[in-house]
Amino acid sequence: MANQASFQLNDYIFNEIMLRFDKELPKELTVDIMPSGIFHIKNNSFDLTIEFIAFKDNDTKNPFIKIKCNGNFLFQNIKSQDEIPEYFYSNSIAILFPYLRAFISVLTLQSNIPPLVLPTYNLSNLEKPLKENTTINE
Structure with missing residues (x-):
């Protein structure tokens, strides 16, 4: 029986943060x-x-918030990109996004405005863009 692939979130960081508000x-x-x-x-x-x-208010030229969150996941029993299980792409986003959501709430609260609490999003449609926007570093 083959070993099943497994992964875990190793670390994350918010490395780009912009908040603009009145x-x-x-x-x-x-x-x-x-x-x-x-x-x-x-x-x-x-x-x-x-x-x-x-x-804000459909003004798509001037972002209200722009944040980049980087998460590092470690694999076991994976030797190539083809061996990454399909469920990883959607699950990794679902694992990392709550940290981003909480960070946005704390960031706005600490800015002395009412905290912005994002709704729960269905992120399953981001699986395909993630796969398409994944590169390999040997």
């Missing part, structure tokens, strides 16, 4: 979430980047 939260937010990844063959890991951009 004195109150916008009434409507337009949200864009863009995932990308790098599979590192040498150390059997995957760097997932989630770029979260929110625009």
Whole structure:
């Protein structure tokens, strides 16, 4: 019987943060979430980047919030990108996104405005863009 692939979140960091506001939260937010990844063959890991951009009141030229969150996942029993199980792509986003969601709430609260609590999103449609935006680092 073959060993099943497994993975775990090793670490994460918010490495790009921009918050622009007046004195109150916008009434409507337009949200864009863009995932990308790098599979590192040498150390059997995957760097997932989630770029979260929110625009206020449908003003898609001036972001209200722009945050990049990088998560590092470690694999067991994976030797190539083809061996990464399909469920990894959707599950890795689902694992990392709550950290981003909580960070946005704390960031806005600490900015002395009412905290922005993002709703729960169905992120399953981000699996395909993540796969398409994944590169290999040997």
